[in-house]
Amino acid sequence: MRAFVITGPGRAEVQEVEPPTPREGEVVVEVERAGVCGTDMEFYSGAMTYLHTGEARYPVRIGHEWAGIVREAGDGVDPAWLGRRVTGDTMLGCGKCARCGAGRQHLCADRYEIGIRGGWPGALAERLPVPARALQPLPDAVDPTLGALVEPGGNALRAVRAADLAPGERLLVIGPGTIGLLAALIAAAQGVQVHLLGLTERSLDFARSLGFTRTWTAPPAEPFDAVLDASNGPGSPAPGRHVVFIGLSADPSPVDTRRLALKDVTAVGVLSASGGLAGAADLYASGQVDPRPLVAATVSLAEAAIVLAGERRPEWGAAPKIHIDPRLP
Incomplete structure (x- = not known):
C-alpha cells in the first residue's frame, strides 16, 4: 500500500x-x-x-x-x-x-x-x-x-468542559487556529459569549467569517469568566476564574502561581481528545457544531x-x- x-x-x-x-x-x-x-x-x-x-x-x-x-x-x-x-x-x-x-x-x-x-x-x-x-x-x-x-474536536470539547462556563458567561480564547476555533464553536453552541485573541487581522478575519464578532489583537482589559489558551506562545493568559491550557509553546510558560492563588484561579491542562471523541461526534451529527x-x-x-x-x-x-x-x- x-x-x-x-x-x-x-x-x-x-x-x-x-x-x-x-x-x-x-x-x-x-x-x-x-x-x-x-x-x-x-x-x-x-x-x-x-x-x-x-x-x-x-x-x-x-x-x-x-x-x-x-x-x-x-x-x-x-x-x-x-x-x-x-x-x-x-x-x-x-x-x-x-x-x-x-x-x-x-x-x-x-x-x-x-x-x-x-x-x-x-x-x-x-x-x-x-x-x-x-x-x-x-x-x-x-x-x-x-x-x-472528531479528534481535534475532542481536544477542544475537553478544554471547553474544563472552562466550566454557564450560558451567558464570558470566554476568551487565545489562538484562532483549529483547536481555538473548534473550542469557540463548541462554547458558542452552549450559549457562552466567546471572544477571540489572535496575532493577525488575517486570522481574525477568518474567525469573523464564522460569526465571531468579538475579536482582539491585543489582550483586552475587560474581565472574563474563563480563558482558554490554545496558542503556542509562552506568555501568561489574561486572568479568569478558570484558565485552560491546551496549546504547547516551544519555550516554558512563565506562570506566576501567586496570581493563581490571589485571584482564586483554577488552572487546568488538557492533553488529547481521550474522553471527548464521542461528545465531539455527537455535536457534529446533531448539527450543533459545523x-x-x-x-x-x-x-x-x-x-x-x-x-x-x-x-x-x-x-x-x-x-x-x-x-x-x-x-x-
Whole structure:
C-alpha cells in the first residue's frame, strides 16, 4: 500500500509499504480522510520534542486525525465492527497500569500514540491498524470530513468542559487556529459569549467569517469568566476564574502561581481528545457544531510534503486545516 513517510528533517516521500495485518484485538481501517496538524509539521521540520527525547525517531509515518472504514478484524474482535465507519483515540495505553485502569490511558507511561509516539504508524496511508478498544463509531451524519475533525474536536470539547462556563458567561480564547476555533464553536453552541485573541487581522478575519464578532489583537482589559489558551506562545493568559491550557509553546510558560492563588484561579491542562471523541461526534451529527468551514482543502498523499512545509495555495484561503485523502492518485 502507499504511505507517506518522513525520513528526516525536511525529507519525505510516498512509499510502497507492507499493508498492516490485524493482530489479536486489532482492526485494520481503510483511511478515508486524515488531517494535518502542528505536531505533524514539527515532525517534518525536526522540531518535535519526541524526536529529541527518544519517544519517536525517523522514519515516521504521521497522521492521528482520521476517519475510515473497518475492513479487517483480528482474533478477539467483534465482527460487527467490519464495514463500520470509525475514528479513534490517538492514545493507546498499555491497558494494565493504574492510569489505564482509571480511564487515563492518555497518560500511560508506556503508551503508543498513533502517528506520533513509539513507532505506531499513522493515518497518512491507505490503511491503518488500530486496537478495537480505541475505536469510536461515527454516526451516519458524520461524513469523512467531519470524521477527521472528531479528534481535534475532542481536544477542544475537553478544554471547553474544563472552562466550566454557564450560558451567558464570558470566554476568551487565545489562538484562532483549529483547536481555538473548534473550542469557540463548541462554547458558542452552549450559549457562552466567546471572544477571540489572535496575532493577525488575517486570522481574525477568518474567525469573523464564522460569526465571531468579538475579536482582539491585543489582550483586552475587560474581565472574563474563563480563558482558554490554545496558542503556542509562552506568555501568561489574561486572568479568569478558570484558565485552560491546551496549546504547547516551544519555550516554558512563565506562570506566576501567586496570581493563581490571589485571584482564586483554577488552572487546568488538557492533553488529547481521550474522553471527548464521542461528545465531539455527537455535536457534529446533531448539527450543533459545523466545523467544515475550517477545512481549506483536501489533497493527495503526494501533496502532503508541501502542506507540512507550510506552503499554501492562494485558492485555499485562510481556513486553518488541510486534509489528506490517501485514496486520491
